[in-house]
Amino acid sequence: MINLSPAFAKENNWSVKKQWTVQEIMDFVLKEGGLTPLKETVDMIKIGKADQVVTGIISTMFPTIAIIEEAAKRNANFIIAHEPSFYNHNDKSDWVKNNAVLKKKQDLLDKHKMVIWRFHDYCHSLKPDAVSYGVAKKANWLSYYKTGDVMLKIPAVTLQNLVSHLKKSLGISHVRVIGDMQQSCERIALLPGAWGGPMQVSTAEKEKPDVLIVGELSEWETAEYIRDARSFGQKISLIILGHAVSEEPGMEWFAEWLQPKLPDVKITHLASGDPFTWL
Structure with missing residues (x-):
């Protein structure tokens, strides 16, 4: 009988497949990312046990029913999701009785x-921020991207061509736009996800971008600010990508970042996709 014990394998310089628990992987991600554990964060285990042995990892934006079922088919029992599982920021099960x-x-x-x-606060705390970096990478803008800076200066392009580029590179079927489609765009404010009206508007006020690119917004906040700004003659446009599709590249890049560091665990990115059907 061949001796396949871990000690024998180590003695003969054979690779030993390591089993990882959920907690070990969480600790590993923080260590490799140079992240300090946060005292107040939504990045906690939302369901399941920390001591469970991981059979595979799925990274995604939202842990939808389709994602859960596909994970099960792939024998992956650990989902790392950027956004809530249970429809509210803190994943409170009694949010609605x-x-x-x-x-x-x-x-x-x-x-x-x-x-x-949930991997939200830590995801944005990585250097670079996984989401903005992932979007810049997928849009082929890394040469214009600076860690920690929401502003990018790209070669001048019309708003129409900028929209076409984003749809194609990010795999988005539809976006919403306020602006002149022939406007020249060079200074880009990249705010994927849901930064909120105050941050979106303050960025527009401070940086004076040609175009503000966001994931989602409250229509009665940023959208109305952009409309009024344009009425006063300001040359600023707005592109709304959609929340899920605007941050998905970040979780895709996170999987690419993590896989080489955990060769013993299969890591797969699955896009949760746009929940809307556009008619």
């Missing part, structure tokens, strides 16, 4: 013995 959909989702996760870790 007697939520039947939430209960069914919890039951499905329990059935597959799935663990979900």
Whole structure:
């Protein structure tokens, strides 16, 4: 009989496949990312056990039902998701009383013995920020990107061509736009995700970009500010990509970053996709 014990393998310089628990991987990500544990954060295990042995990792934006079922098919029991699992920022199960959909989702996760870790605050704390870097990488803008800076200066392009480029490079079927499609765009404010009206408007006021690119917004805040700014003659445009699709490149890049560091664990990025059908 061949001796396949770990000690024998180590003695003969054979690679030993390591088993990782959820907690070990979480600790590993923080260590490799140079991240200090946060005292107040939403980045916690949302369901499942920290001591569970990981059979595979899925990175995604939202842990949708389709993502959970696909993870189970791939024998991956650890989902690292950027956004909430249960429809509210803190994933409170009593956010809406007697939520039947939430209960069914919890039951499905329990059935597959799935663990979900939200990776939001830490994701944005990486150097560079995984989301903005991932978007810049996918848009082929890394040569214009500076870590920690929301502003990019790209070669001048019309708003129409900029929209076409973003749709094609990021794989987005539809975007919403306020502006003159023939306007020349060079100074870009890149704010993927949901930065909120105050940050979006303050960035526009401070940086005076040609175009503000956001994931989502409150229509009665930033959109109305842009409309009024244009009425006063300011040459500023707005592109709304959509929340999920605007930050998905970040979780895609996170998987690319993590996989070489964890060769013993299969890591797959699955896009949760745009929840909307455009008619």
